[in-house]
């Protein structure tokens with residue numbers, strides 16, 4: 482069944498602004514913001530809590546099962562710190578948000594991240610871990626890297642994604 486609305490992944494290192502972007506985008510477009518962290522908790526898609534990482538150890542198969550019905554209908558905005566778990570056939574656009582070290586440091590510090598966790602995330606952002614993953618998992622033409630340093634960036638990113646959604650909806654049907 483072809484989708485009437487696209488499925489979009491908004492991904493990136495913790496703190497780059499995924500949730501902020503998804504929230505505004507969902508409000509402006511009516512697409513559904515899938516809160517996967519919440520789903521992991523509510524549907525027990527995990528193998529317990531990791532004290533070391535201060536997060537749940539996600540059971541990816543269970544998470545995919547829990548989201549499958551909604552995603553297959555289309556119109557979902559998927560907010561996750563990685564993207565290699567989602568089947569290619571589900572996804573129409575992958576936005577990888579990027580943030581400069583100084584801004585990311587301040588945002589993670591404000592969350593009182595332990596120093597090791599903070600440094601690990603900063604290193605991961607510098608090494609472009611999520612961007613590389615996205616480029617390895619999806620066709621290059623659907624992977625878009627966007628800067629998320631300032632609120633102006635956020636506004637222009639939202640405008641750009643909204644216009645992409647409108648174009649996607651007007652594309653010729655493949656049925």
Ligand SMILES: Nc1ncnc2c1ncn2[C@@H]1O[C@H](COP(=O)(O)OP(=O)(O)OP(=O)(O)O)[C@@H](O)[C@H]1O
Pocket residue numbers: 493494495496497498499500501502562588629630631632633634635
């Ligand atoms: N483009 C931006 N300009 C300025 N501040 C931003 C921007 N994007 C996000 N922020 C701020 O950075 C903080 C982290 O944002 P947010 O929670 O959206 O990140 P996230 O990528 O969803 O993090 P996580 O993966 O941990 O859920 C928030 O305080 C938010 O207001």
